[in-house]
Amino acid sequence: MIRSMKSAFRGIAVAMLLLAVEPVRAEYLLIQLKVYGLDCEVCARGVSASVGRLAGVETVVVSLKKGTVELLLARGNKFKMSDLRNRIRENGFRPMEATVTAVGRSNGSKFEVLGSGESYDIGSRAAKTDAIVEISFEVH
């Protein structure tokens, strides 16, 4: 009886350990991109459909009045900002500045969104540390 309880506890402990050591993911979480040239419902629908097909995108909200495309991204995505910008251009519009929330690592003034291979100069906000952090920043 005691032996079987020990075995059960050991199994639970191993499972918890496995969960705990799951690698910390780095990715884009939220993007609000300014887009120039969007003027009509069909334009917005085309952008929404096209951007929504990018891997990792959970929801897309297009605003004609603000001229923005907002993306909410799934955890563990391999989304690239460059793919989003290309997709906007393919629809005939112009991607501009963006507000980004992402998980990554700071290195000097650079913030690297691990897994995407993309990094941004965020100036003094960056701290030289190996820690994975979640921050929001502007991309111009």
Next chain:
Amino acid sequence: MKVVLALFCGVLRLWADGHGPAFGLSTATLGAGDASLGTAMMWRSGVYMLAPYFSYGVTGNFQVSVSSPFHLNHGNHPVGRFTGLMPGDPETEVLAAWRFHHNLTGVGTRNESTLYVGSSVSTQHEPRTDGPPFHRMPGFYLGAATGHISRRFYVWSGVGYQRFASVGGDHPNPTLLGSLVLGWRPPFLDKEFPKPDGRFFWETTGESLGPGWRYEPSLIPDTPSAPPVCDSHHCVTPPGPTGIVAVSKSQAVFSGPTFLWTWRGVALQSGILFALWRGPSGVQPVDRYRAVVGVSYFFLKGRK
């Protein structure tokens, strides 16, 4: 009554981009991988024309379209092109649109220019009152449009020129078309996506149809002798005089309102232009107004 039927029973064209001048030339193209399928009912002085079309966005600035309007009944009009982006006669046309200038200047605002190159072949033997039907023959179209687009106002101006090859001694008249489109989205239609979108346009078109020629003794003699018709081996001088086709050579200016409504990938459009000035020739009927009603569906999945 016929006009009402044409407007409400028909389904008319909207050209490809969702910006929608019904008659004039505009600039926008589909996104890469997007497509649209639609049809239009066009009406001019008792002649009804159904015009299905398909467009595909190759890139964000390059689009290919195929349209194939055909007559549901027959009139006595000169060959013409009373819309900028579709033949005005029974022809199947492939039209390439290249937006070569594209300056996106702000939220909802752009200045852009598009070049159109098209090739067509006539598909119906149209009965004519001034002689036998023309032979089927290829046509060529070159057009350009430039415009300013914003959430509130639209302005486009464009010009197009269509001409035909000579086949069997027939040479339909060339057409020069100019257009000016003013668009307005009033505040009550200025809704946030994904609510329905509507716009009003005031379109003005001017057309100048050149002379059509053929070798038929029944026509008005205009030149003393027919030029030779040649193939790769020899030349033959056709019998009979060369004449100007009576139903050709005319000018006209039309102007009027059109409306576009889009929602969930569907576009509905209708409009009517009234003749401001016209200079018909021969025995052709007088166009007093022209109308169009249409529907399009946009396949906006883009690329994976």
